[in-house]
Amino acid sequence: MAGGPKYYFVSDVHLGAAFCDNRELERRFVSFIDKVREEKAAALYLLGDIFDFWYEYRYVIPRGHTRALGALARLCDSGTKVYFFRGNHDVWVYDYFEKEIGMTVLKQPHVREIGGKMFCIGHGDGLGKTDRAFRFIRWAFYNRTLQVLFSSLHPRWAFGLGYAWARHSRKVKNDPERAYRYMFSGKREPLYYYADGFGSLYRVGHDDCGIDYYIFGHYHTPGRVTVPSGGELIILSCWVDGGDYAVYQDGQLEIISAARQDRI
Ligand SMILES: [Mn+2]
Numbered sequence: 001m002a003g004g005p006k007y008y009f010v011s012d013v014h015l016g017a018a019f020c021d022n023r024e025l026e027r028r029f030v031s032f033i034d035k036v037r038e039e040k041a042a043a044l045y046l047l048g049d050i051f052d053f054w055y056e057y058r059y060v061i062p063r064g065h066t067r068a069l070g071a072l073a074r075l076c077d078s079g080t081k082v083y084f085f086r087g088n089h090d091v092w093v094y095d096y097f098e099k100e101i102g103m104t105v106l107k108q109p110h111v112r113e114i115g116g117k118m119f120c121i122g123h124g125d126g127l128g129k130t131d132r133a134f135r136f137i138r139w140a141f142y143n144r145t146l147q148v149l150f151s152s153l154h155p156r157w158a159f160g161l162g163y164a165w166a167r168h169s170r171k172v173k174n175d176p177e178r179a180y181r182y183m184f185s186g187k188r189e190p191l192y193y194y195a196d197g198f199g200s201l202y203r204v205g206h207d208d209c210g211i212d213y214y215i216f217g218h219y220h221t222p223g224r225v226t227v228p229s230g231g232e233l234i235i236l237s238c239w240v241d242g243g244d245y246a247v248y249q250d251g252q253l254e255i256i257s258a259a260r261q262d263r264i
Helices: 022-038 066-077 096-101 132-142 144-151 155-174 190-205
Strands: 006-010 043-046 081-085 104-106 110-114 117-121 213-220 223-226 232-237 244-249 252-257
Touching (some): 066 081, 066 096, 096 104, 117 190, 132 144, 190 232, 232 244
Parallel strands (some): 006 043, 043 081, 081 104
Antiparallel strands (some): 006 244, 244 252
16 A cells, blocks of 8 residues: 555444435445455544444344444454444444444544644534524433433334434435535535634644644535635535545545545
């Protein structure tokens, strides 16, 4: 492999999503993971909603995703660091991924230096948003007491509710009348203002060195805009109908189509 270490970023694969060919989706994801392993990449960042619905109990995990989980375990075992952010569809990740697979679970917004550049990464849900209904749902999903109550439900009912909720969410995003509300709207987006403010504050505390790349998912539509306080904001798109991933090497960040594996 030519050049320095490679770092990969991917979001919103939505494994198990309704209304799509899940075998094909998992096959594409597994071939991506295998490529990352064969290239001996330094790290892979999973930026949330990798699963359409994930809920784990102390002794039980959801059926399915067998090949994807196996590929991720092999990647971890081969020495590539794998980082996982919870998305709004897979909030309920506790210790299975860390203990059984070897991934490291991180919280957004996560700032770190990678190969000489500063990155600010996460799923992107809720950052900069002031919508009260959205804030309430997010609070409820992350609330420990409600999580314990939910986990006392038999999986038959818990998963019934979970899958129904995930299906509803996909229906809304697929509905052209309502989808525009969830698409990344570039320089009008709360996340864009959030990144700008975050970068300015970060500069103050770090000798005027700002953030070079903000990478998030969540919107399902791609985006790449420059941020006034410095750097670029990149939104990775959803894999159900194509998708993409980012690869960073020797100071360059590229966005690659996950459908055709060529540059977009
Ligand atoms: Mn999503």
